[in-house]
Amino acid sequence: RDCEISLIxxxxxxxxxxxxVRVHWHGRMAEFVIQPKLYVLAVGVGQYEDASLRLEFAAKDAxxxxxAMRRQQGGLYxxxxxxxxxxxxxxxxxxLDGLEWIQRQTTSKDVAAIFLAGHGINDDSGFYYFAPVDFQRERVKRTAVPWSEVKGTVESLAGKVLFFVDTCHAGAVMGPKRRDTADFTRIINELASAESGAVVFAASTGRQASLEDPAWNNGAFTRAVVEGLEGxxxxxxxxxxxxxxxxxxxxERVKELTQGRQTPTTTKPQTIPDFPVALTR
Structure with missing residues (x-):
């Protein structure tokens, strides 16, 4: 910070x-700020082995x-x-390997983002699961990903956590254009509890359907998320x-796209203030 000025x-x-003239700096040194790393786990399942469960845009959504998140490198991250x-x-x-990967990579100085698009199901006991590509209806416990695994991973992450979820209830599938969501309000609230510490963006509320359409080339939720992140x-x-x-x-965007038929929701712990998630280019 010291410097020498020459006058001629x-x-x-x-x-x-x-x-x-020798000039001496007596002020405080600028604080050294470490930019965080961003780790992203994006999961999208549309081409299920069970053809009756197929969704058109879930994989593309992921x-x-x-x-969109990769493009943030060199900016905020x-x-x-x-x-x-x-x-x-x-x-x-x-x-499951992906959940373990993001848990292993993320430190307290980093940001983790998890994105899930596909079907969600409740078993006969009311436990919630995410349906992978090899899901079998008659073998839920053996072939589906327990939500407890997702929740456990989120709770174990040391840094800031962003969780984007667009799932639906496989037992009430109404065709390839519509994702019928189970009522997992309690599950979302648990993820956004003070203990878990995640900011949760959910595609819809209650038992609303999560919609996708060729006109958007995405699900409505993902179309809005990507547009928002891009500026x-x-x-x-x-x-x-x-x-x-x-x-x-x-x-606002999902309401516009779906003409009010779908209402996304964002939930975060009261202890977490508003913070930047992306920079515009």
């Missing part, structure tokens, strides 16, 4: 001898989300690492998109 007087005839599990790469074992949620034109801004944009 000059006219058309000559130049003076330099007068040197790909588009992962790509010094490094972005993504693990994408789509369709055939999203068997039960693959998803449309920057309401202040500050170059930064925060949790609250993204929440507002997703809510």
């Amino acid at each position: 007087a000059e006219n058309k005839h000559a130049a003076s001898v330099p007068a040197n 790909r588009d989300f992962a790509e 010094r490094h972005v690492e993504c693990k994408l599990l789509a369709d055939a790469q999203a068997a039960k074992g693959d998803i 449309k949620a920057d309401y202040h034109r500050s170059g930064r998109i925060t949790i609250n801004m993204l929440d507002l944009y997703i809510s």
Whole structure:
């Protein structure tokens, strides 16, 4: 911070001898700020082995989300690492390995983002599961990913956690254009509890259907998330998109796309303040 300033007087005839002044800095040094790393686990299952469960855009939703997050490298995050599990790469074992991967990689200085798109189901006892590509209706416990595994991973993550979920109830499938969501309000609230510490963006509330359409080339929820991250949620034109801004944009955009038939929700612990999640380019 110290420096030396040299002054020279000059006219058309000559130049003076330099007068040197040493300037000493007595202020505080600038704080060294470490940019976080971002670890992303994006899971999307549409091409189920059980053809009756197939969804058109779930896998693409995961790909588009992962790509939107990758583009944040060099901005808010010094490094972005993504693990994408789509369709055939999203068997039960693959998803469990992905959860273990993000748990192992993330430190207290990092940000973790988990994205799930596909079907969710309740078993006869009311326990909730995520359906991987190799899910079998008659063998739920053996072939589905228990929500307890997801919750346990989220609770164990040391840094900030963003959780995006767009799932549905496999027992009430109404065709390839519609994802019927089970009422997992309690489950979402548990993920966003003070103990878990995750900010949860859910595609719909209660038992609403989560919608997808070729006109959007995505599910409505993912279309809104990606648009928001790419800059449309920057309401202040500050170059930064925060949790609250993204929440507002997703809510308004999904309502617009679905004509009010789908209501996304964002839940976060009261102890977590609003913070930036993306920078606009």
